[in-house]
Amino acid sequence: MASPADTVILDDNELDQFALLRPWNIEACLAFSDIIERIINNDPLLHHHRQFIEYESMRVPLQQAMSISRQLNNSGEFENSFDTETETESDWGNKSEGDRGQRDVYVWTGGYVLSLGCLPHLPSIGWQVGSGRWKVGTTNLDPCGGVDILLTGDSRRAAVRGIHARMAFNRQTGLLMLQARHSEPYGVRLDNESFALQSRSLNARSSIVRFGKLEYIFAYTVQPNSGSEKLFQLQKQKFFREHLQAPPPIEATSATPSQNDLVLGNWTLKRAVGRGAFGTVLAATHRNGAVVAFKTFMRYDSRSDRFAQLEIAAAEQLKPFLLEFDRKRHIIRLEEVIYQRGRREYDGSGPENIWMLYSPLARGTFQNHILERDSNTINETVRAILFKQVLEGLDCLHAHGWVHRDIKPLNLGVVSIEPPKAVILDIGSVALLEPGEVGFRPRPGAYGTVSYLAPEMELATYHAPVDIWALGLVAHEIFLGSHPWKLAVNPWRTDKNRYYTQYLNIYTDTIQKLRSAGSGTIHDLIAKMLAWEPRARISSRSALEHPCLRGISTGDANWTPSSPLAGSKRPRD
Known part of the structure; x- marks a missing residue:
């Protein structure tokens, strides 16, 4: 037998290795060993393909190879244990005489390595998996057969197509996706689910994957919340930037799967997500690749249950409206409610978690994306698009009688920057103004945030203009660089604020300065959004038609940075 000395055997501990695919059944072990023989013989x-393979320096009996592959500890990591006392021992008793004769077969053991230090042939496509496609007998010879992970040289026997599947990162979420390239019987199975011509996310620490007749165990080798995980995420960001021409993926969903992730049916909930530039985002991923935000309630008595049910009821009441009218998806939408004990009714038997799943998932908010970051990071055009999208969301609500009642930077989400995509968050305070009603009665302290309260909200009947006032203050912050009056108490209540007259003067001065910038500017729009009398306040529809926003396109397709808003504060050089 040829010596493997001239073959590169990869180090298990290389930081750029993030996952390993190892044979799990007999057919896969034999196919893998045949590939190693060809590598050793310098095919x-x-x-x-040899770049994506690691193997042990000596062959072992096939039964022992099966035992090695199935030695997984509780964290989903491979152990190089040669203990043969495993469940596979009994498996052999169920095999045919010919299969039992394979006890005497010696094979190479190892697996296929996924690494950002050794990229696939076409990085933008991902790691192609299959038996390869070669144009034999022609001068146009494909150097790798169109695949990176070569599973077998006998496609017919293994029922593996030339390009059978591929593994690639989702450009938005950073999830590693497994895509089946063919229909049955040449599909793919991930754990207990078979699928064809579709994709599934590899969002578990380890999974069983089947291609044709070949079965493997896929496992992440990077430890969550470790130094190698930080390095891997940096490498992934570089990979996205250089090879996918995409911004960094969503931090929460891009994190390597952990044993601490909570699995509920087809959803995987991230229990602890790191705090970074985008703030803390709680995310859930579906096997089909969908991602959502999730909110957790703990109910432990009738009072806490009533609080949770009020928010659930509000979100469920709003959902049919959003499905019909919010076609641009500028308002967060309830997708599913999961009860820990499976019942909506609280049984009183102790604490119980309730998970509310919302989409789309925002990677951050106006607060941490725009206000808490260097103004050079988010340019004027992007801010204008995000702001106009929020206005479009408000206009959708207001046109049908809904009022948000808590607009502020923390409740305005940023789904993406390239292209810009904003979403209105926290719909727990959203309410519908019924036909014939002129407004909502004031309930001081019940709704809204002090610094963004319109003058009438805690003093008189109010309706949609309170959202316009609050968004006008947000506009003052993101375009002009500051909030004109930020207080811990409502500045417009004489019974709560002894400096009412002083702040009224500040308000008057602010409006005068805004108006002095001239019509057609962002200053002019903000002044109209902050009109004292609700009837004089500009509506969301009219705001969208204001000259300073008229040339701003909010569509996702082919967006390009354009000229800044008239009168807005330019980033520092």
């Missing part, structure tokens, strides 16, 4: 067709 010129396998020059590319």
Whole structure:
């Protein structure tokens, strides 16, 4: 037998290795060993594929190879244990005489390595998996057969197509996706689910994957919340930037799956997500690749249950309206409610978690994306698009009688920057103004945030203009660089604020300065949004038609940075 000395055997501990695919059944073990034999014998067709393979320096009996593959500890990591006292021992008793004869077969053991230090042939496509496609007998010889992960040289026997599947990162979420390229019987199975011509996310610490007749165990080798995880995420960001021409993926969903992630049916909930530039985001991923935000309630008595049910009822009441009218998806939407004990009714038997799943998932808010970051980071055009999208969301609500009642930077989400995509968050305070009603009665302290309260909200009947006032203050912050009056108490209540007259003067001066910038500017729009009398306040529809926003396109397709808003504060050089 040829010596493997001239073959590169990869180090298990390399930081750029993030996952390993190892044979799990007999057919896969034999197919893998045949590939190693070809590599050792310097098959010129396998020059590319050998980069993605690691193997042990000695062959072992096939039964022992099966035992090695199935030695997984509780964290989903591979152990190089040669203990043969496993469940596979009994498996052999169920095999045919010919299969039991394979006890005497010696095979190479190891697996396929996924690494950002050794990229696939076409990085923008991902790691292609299959038996390869070569144009034999022609001068146009494909150097790698179109695949990176070469599973077998006998496609018919293994029921594996030339390009059977691929593994690639989702450009938005950073999730590693497994895509089946063919229909049955050449599909793919992930754990207990078979699928064809579709994708599934590899969002568990380890999974069983089947291609045709070949079965493997896929496992992440990067430890969550470790130094290697931080390095891997930095490498992934570089990969996205250089090879996918995409911004960094969503931090929460891009994190390597952990044993601490909570699995509920087809959803995987991230229990602890790191705090970074985008703030803390709680995310859930579905097996089909969908991602949502989730909110957790703990109910432990009738009072806490009533609080949770009020928010659930409000979100459920709003959902049919959003499905019909919010076609641009500028308002967060309830997708599913999961009860820990499976019942909506509280049984009183002790604490119980309730998970509310919302989409789309925002990677941050106006607060931490715009106000708490260097103004050079988010340019004027992007801020204008995000702001106009929020206005479009408000206009959708207001046109049908809904009022948000708690607009502020923390409740305005940023789904993406390239292209800009904003979403209105926290719909727990949203309410519908019924036909014939002129407004909502004031309930001081019940709704809204002090610094963004319109003058009438805690003093008189109010309706949609309170949202316009609050968004006008947000506009003052994101375009002009400051909030004109930020207080811990409502500045417009004489019974709560002894400096009412002083702040009224501040308000008057602010409006005068805004108006002095001239019509057609962002200053002019903000002044109209902050009109004292609700009837004089500009509506969301009219605000969208204001000259300073008229040329701002909010569509996702082919967006390009354009000229800044007239009168807005320019980023520092």
